[in-house]
Amino acid sequence: MAEEAAGLDAASTGSAADCTEMEERTGHEDCYDLCVVRPLFQQEENMKADPEASLPAGQEASAILCRDACRSYGKLKVLSNLNLTVPQGHIYGLLGPSGCGKTTLLKCIVGTLKISRGHISVLGKPPAYPGHGVPGRMVGYMPQELALYNEFTISDTLTFFGRIHGLTAKETRARMDFLVDFLDLPQKHSLVRNLSGGQKRRVSLGAALLQNPELLILDEPTVGVDPVLRAKYVTHTPSDVCFWLFANVPLSHAEAFDGIYNGEYWGVIGFGENFTSYLTKRMLQRQVSREVVDGGSVHVWLDLTNRQIALMLQKNLHEAFQTFVETKLGSLSYLVALPIKFEEPIYGSLNTDFTTFVTPGAVLSITFYLAVGLTALSFVLERKEGLLDRCWVAGVSSLETMLAHLFSQLFVISVQIVLLLLFILLVFKLPNEGSLVLVVVLIVLQGITGISFGLVISAAIDDEQNANQATLGIFYPNLILSGIIWPVECVPYPLRYISMALPQTYASEALRCIMYRGWGLSRMMVWRGFAVTLGWNTFFLVLATVILKLRS
Template identity: 35%
Template sequence: MDLQEAVGVHSVFKSYGSGKNKLEVLIGINLTVTRGNIYGLLGPSGCGKTTLLRCLLGRLPFDGGVITTLGKPPLSAGHGVPGRMVGYMPQEVALYNEFTIKETLRYFGRLNDMSMELVAKRTDFLVNFLHLPGDNRMVKTLSGGQKRRVSFCVALLHEPPLLILDEPTVGVDPLLRSSIWQHLIEIVQTGETTIILTTHYIEEARAADMVGLMRHGILLAESPPADLLMVHQSETLEAVFLKLCTEEIPDDPEGDKAEISISAAHRYQSMPQVEVVSPKVDAGGSGIDDERTPLLANHTHPNSISKSLSHSSSTTEVKTEWKSSCSSSLNNIFALIIKDLLKMWRNIPLLVFQFIMPSIQLCFFCLAVGGDLKNVPVAVVNQDSPPILSTSYLKSISSSIVDLQYHDNFADGYNAVLENKAWALLYFNTSFTMDLITRARNPTNATSEIIDGGSVHVYQDITNQQISLSLTQELLSAFETFARNTLYSMGFNPGAADIPIKFEDPVYGDTSLQFTDYMAPGIICTVTFFMAVGLTSLSFITERKEGLLDRSMVAGVTPVEVMIAHICSQFFVLVVQISLLLIVAIGIFKVPHLGSIVLVFLLTLLQGLGGMAYGFLISSLCDEEYSAIQISLASFYPCVLLSGIIWPLEAMPSALRYISIALPQTIPTDAMRGILLRGWGLEYLTVGLGIVVIFGWTIGLLLLSAIVLKIRKI
């Protein structure tokens, strides 16, 4: 490779889609950028300029051809492109609105392994040079033009050997635009910097050493500006461009652009070789070099033209030795962690909300689910005469649970249930007391009529099964109390009224456990998991859409580093969330905790890390916020319903149970119940398996996210 060549593009093709929807973006592009030159890439929007720049940076794969930047293909091992050898200014502003100008430059300075002293020195220079307000101004308070200038500062900050600038002078006043060009010319002449830039102001590209004119993915011409003006006998570059667009390349989107490209290349190659003056503005912007350069056709690829520069040494070698990848990666992670922590600190209300939201959700669950029924309306029609035993039974029913509403006849009581004024009707016929005594004293004479007369007839509305079951349990419990009290008052052993099934002391748990206690372990796991999904599910999407992720990756950051840094920075949030959650669950709502609280915390923490990993996968797959939100919401209910959190797995169909066991909450929830309600430790297989399962899910999701990001080149 020619050491004078900073960037070489040889027969590069790039397309999107396939079949009838295939769109050719770059068609056989050939261009050469000589070291120490300013190369202006001109063309209308959509002609492929930005696509070509992304290919040069290694941010976009291309279909065919060869690209070299500073001596090696982008992404080569040990190469600094993407990385510290390149400075990049994208079309988007691509700045963190929560940062000040100083913090923005410090972040990118850390990515480029600059000392804070050097960053401060460069910040002072760039802020003054680009006429920016104080470096403590927040980016979000800047005007559009000021933001563009800060974006330009980021590219210039570490003084890289290659600068790629996508429309750096948009929104800049003419005087400052002139200063910017003078600075670019100065760093090219006095150093070993190469600059590739695009611009909408075609005429300002006359200050470049070389310009390339693009349209429809084809390079129409590549030459010093003076050469183009002379060959096409035009006074302005804009006129040259219009001439090339109308004469060299017909405006035929449906035509064969590849053939047009070859034809245009041959015509361009046959241009006469002439001796011309190459315009070179000095550092002060007032002089022109007398250096003359022959315009030579490059026979290796038709659209390339080489130029020897006296200020570029032929023996200069491209620097490719950087710090070890390990230290570089740690430096990037450190910079990303500081960036994430600073973003959190700048949004305290959101941070507090993230801290307390899991606890609030648990409070809603504990307050709304599993409590005893209160004041359930029940209609009563008591025609018992005399109403001795019926009245005694009604007194045994808890008044806090059941609200007894008396009616004069059966029709009124039944209508109360029909009209949804009561959940049940208790009916006692006229001989209830006498028939009940008869069946108790002389069972052999208890006919069907006597048994029916001595029974409480219950007519229920069972459309709400939970109310129906709770009401049934209360009525049966009340009758057992009534029977025991009656036998005791008659001098008999009250135990004779008990059902002949004796429930001994439970092996695990106690009779005071409620449905809430059964669900609480699963709710803790699920709330932690899905709140953690919210911490990461938008992490790539928002930064990708604003160009922030792309800019960081051009600086050498990898997706894995982004994930590691985000996990480290959000780990603090996760720990606070879990601590508050367990304090609320165990300290306030008295959820049983017979086992090690350390194991409970560990298992919950792993659930949170698993949720973060799942959020990364969603973020890597989705390009829009609404898509990520829909996937997160769509995942929530299947996990809740199929993980045995609400209802036991034993009630599921066998095939569905296998799916349930494979979910990240099922076995960990069972393990959490074992720790909290049974006092189990790691010696029990269920507990150890729960930890292994969620740990495996976490690692698997992170690896899958990394693979998706690698495939998508995000």
């Protein structure tokens, strides 16, 4: 330990000179983190050594060797005369600000980018050398992006990469079982698109570790991963060398709050200086002071202007703390856990978001008001141009006129409904646990209700401006009070009675019951939505017919 401390002190003394040297090579001034991280990972003392110089006696062969490496994008120099030596059997951390060329360097090392000038050797040979396994089975690469197929399950993903690397089915299964346990992955048959962000990062890491590569390159591997798994990453590195790339630089207290005030961040998490000791006292001692309670607490400051993001952050923080407690205390974790346990939901998912709640009502609202917009001006324009009077003189009845508009507009609405369903079910992947026929019929009935209401407006109003104002004037109250944006139970009581009488309130509730609960017409909440919609259809059609008859 004394020797290591002396080595770190010596490295710290030379950090300013190293930083100047790195600035000259890369053209980036902000390289302090890149310089000081090298002695921590026991790398070479001087990266700008003679390219032909041999390694010190007793040092292992180099896994990565860069000499005078240059890479440019047009006139922009990203790497300039970079010299780097990474011995085998080491973990090497590369730290630097965004845009300084870290990812470009990694791509040059794995052979997906060619350097403009200089030399790079990986595991003894240049990248993409014929017959060399880089890129290939010898290197495991986890990019900054997730780079996963959302349509695959975890098993499909690992099997896919196993076949790429030439593993047998038996070898793939063995590695898969190990990685699922090591990375604490969900069930192997879980779809990638249904995983959380942290779980997807772990699956991506598993794909990089699958073939047990000699060289492991990780680009920001701990983003979205809890601290316990981060420690496992460091302590378990089966490859001969692990090359880590980080871009998240810690901020000071003032910088973090400035970021929130400037709208750059949604929250700040603060840990006191003696957080660990205070937290331990809180857990083990029966009675502690207020100072210990406060010092052993995680302090969170949030920007609550976006309620959905704030709720998501609060939920994730609670889950992360619960995981931490369960890992550290094991069977004693109940001592600091809330005495509340949320079991698997009877309907829906634990990860249900606001979009899932809003969508059924939004679909009905879009269908309803598209229909209103198509028909609100129908009779207004025909009356203005004299066509309505001419038809009446020719013997066409009011009912026939109204039904002709109804069926012609229904065809247009049907096309819009088909496109709407294709997007919400196939593109946005919203769940539908019930009958698709009931979903379609209810949406079509809402479209007919919109057409009927548009005919009432068109029959009662003579000019276009007043017809448009009537349509827009009814849109917003209906959107707010129909349980589309927030539940009807949250509407104040005087307005709740009005809400119950609107044409979309019960219909939205019925559509949610069909799509998310899988209910049918035997349930009161479902058939009530159909009954109310049919009632409004009949009322609007009769009213439009009466108004037309009176005006003719």
